[in-house]
Amino acid sequence: MASAFFSSPQTTLSNSTIYHSSSRNIHLFTRLSPPQKPTRVPCSLSIAKSPFPAKPNNEIKFSEKWRSRVSFFPSFLKKKGKDRETMKEELLEAISALDRGAEATPDNQERVDQIARELEAVNTIKEPLKSNFLNGKWELIYTTSRSILQSQRPKFLRPNGKIYQAINADTLRAQNMETWPYFNQVTANLVPLSSTKVAVKFDTFKIAGLIPIKAPGRARGELEITYLDEELRISRGDKGNLFILKMVDPSYRVPL
Structure with missing residues (x-):
């Protein structure tokens, strides 16, 4: 327990095109003014040439390609990333059958860590040590710490019972509590190292929750709070361990 779980292309009209088109129209007008006999107008002159040059093939292809791409925009814009609540649900589902991490395989651990990092990336509480969300008793629901899980034992x-960690940021005190079957406890002082990280200095162990023993000087560590809201906390220790906890009692106070 001494381990801290803590572009539409533009078509331009050149001068030469306008002149050429006008000449053909004047020629057509003279041939048709007043004839002595019905005059057949050559078919080739009955159709006025368009003053606008045809689009080159590459422009047609570009236009068609552009139109085809536009149809994909609405569906693309509708795509949204997962929100925090969805991530939290995925995290809780991923750890639900892992016995707090004691039954986790390397693949399980990698999956949990991945979701945890997604949540950490959208964390809105940038200074958790100043947040009221931090205060109270938290239940440990997942960790990679073997010293806490005792996963090497049968x-x-x-x-086997619930494991809790309590923190009070105003008094800079913390407490770890086991329940069945050992009921061990340890209290600690917290020393802020940054707005998210504290040094943890354990001071007193209680065997079976009753017998106090002064903690040795080496009983210390560091804890960084990487995600926090009113329900869930994610922390990482100086040994690389991951801790995920849920709030159970925001009114709990750590003994001084």
């Missing part, structure tokens, strides 16, 4: 010798 299952009946592991901590």
Whole structure:
């Protein structure tokens, strides 16, 4: 327990095109003014030439290609990333059958860590040590810390009951609590290192929750709070361990 779980292309009209078109129209007008006999107008002159040159093939292809792409924009714009609540649901589902992490395989651990990092990336509480969301008793629901899980032991010798961690940022105190079957506890002082990280200095262990023992000087670590809201907290320790906790009692106070 001493481990801190803590572009439409533009068509231009050149002068030469306008002149050429006008000459043909004047010629057509003279041939048709007043005839002695019905005059057959050559078919080739009965159709006025368009003053606008035809689009080159590459422009047609570009236009068609552009129109085809436009149809994809609405569906693209409708796509949205996962929101925080969806991520939290995925995280809780991923850890639900892992016995707080004791039964996690390397693939399980990688999956949980991936979702945790997605949540950390959208964390809105930038200074958790100043947030009221931090205060109270949290239940540990997942960790990679073997010293807490005692995963090397047979299952009946592991901590089988709930494990809690309480933090009070105003007094800079923390407490870890095991329940069945050992009921061990440890309290600690917190020393802020940044707006998200604290040094943890354990001061007193309680065996079975009753027998106090002064903690040795080496019983210390660091804890960084990487995600926080009113329900969920993600922390990472100085040994690289991941801790995921849910709030159970925001009114709880750590003993001084």
